[in-house]
Amino acid sequence: MMHRPPTGFLAVLSFGLLMMLPSCETASQQIEGKEDHLAAAGFFQKPADTPERQAMLNRLPAHHFVRRVKNDHVFYVYSDPLVCDCLYVGDEAAYSRYQQYVQAQALADEQEMTAQMYDDAQWNWGAWGAWNPAWGNWDPGMGPIGW
Numbered sequence: 823m824m825h826r827p828p829t830g831f832l833a834v835l836s837f838g839l840l841m842m843l844p845s846c847e848t849a850s851q852q853i854e855g856k857e858d859h860l861a862a863a864g865f866f867q868k869p870a871d872t873p874e875r876q877a878m879l880n881r882l883p884a885h886h887f888v889r890r891v892k893n894d895h896v897f898y899v900y901s902d903p904l905v906c907d908c909l910y911v912g913d914e915a916a917y918s919r920y921q922q923y924v925q926a927q928a929l930a931d932e933q934e935m936t937a938q939m940y941d942d943a944q945w946n947w948g949a950w951g952a953w954n955p956a957w958g959n960w961d962p963g964m965g966p967i968g969w
Contacts, residue, residue, distance in 0.1 A: 859923055864916030868909045
C-alpha cells in the first residue's frame with residue numbers, strides 16, 4: 823500500500839514552489855508598488871534631502887517598518903534608501919490600513935493560486951461517485967463518503 827502525503831501538505835508545497843519562481847517585476851518595481859500602497863493607506867513621504875536626514879535614513883533597516891513614539895503618539899516609519907531616498911511615516915491608523923491591504927492581497931493571491939491549481943475545466947466530479955446537490959451530501963446509496 824502506497825502512503826500519500828495529506829492534501830494540505832501538497833497545497834503548501836505547491837504554494838512554496840510557486841513563490842520561488844522568479845517574478846517579472848524588478849526589485850525597484852516591487853518597492854514602488856509597495857510605496858504606492860503606503861501612500862494610499864495614509865503614509866506621508868519625507869525626502870532625505872539634508873545631510874542630517876540622510877544620516878538618519880541610513881541608520882534604519884531598508885524596506886522594513888520601525889515603530890517610533892513621539893509625544894505619546896505611535897508612528898510607523900518605512901525607509902527606502904534605494905528608490906525614493908526617503909521615509910514613509912504613518913500613524914497607527916495608516917499602518918492598520920496598510921496591514922489590512924496586505925492581508926487582503928495575500929488572500930486574493932492565495933485564492934487565485936488555488937483557482938489555477940484546481941481549474942474547474944479539468945475537474946471530474948464523476949471520479950468521486952454519485953452526488954446530488956439537492957441532498958447536500960453524497961448519495962446515501964453510496965455510503966457516507968461516496969465509496
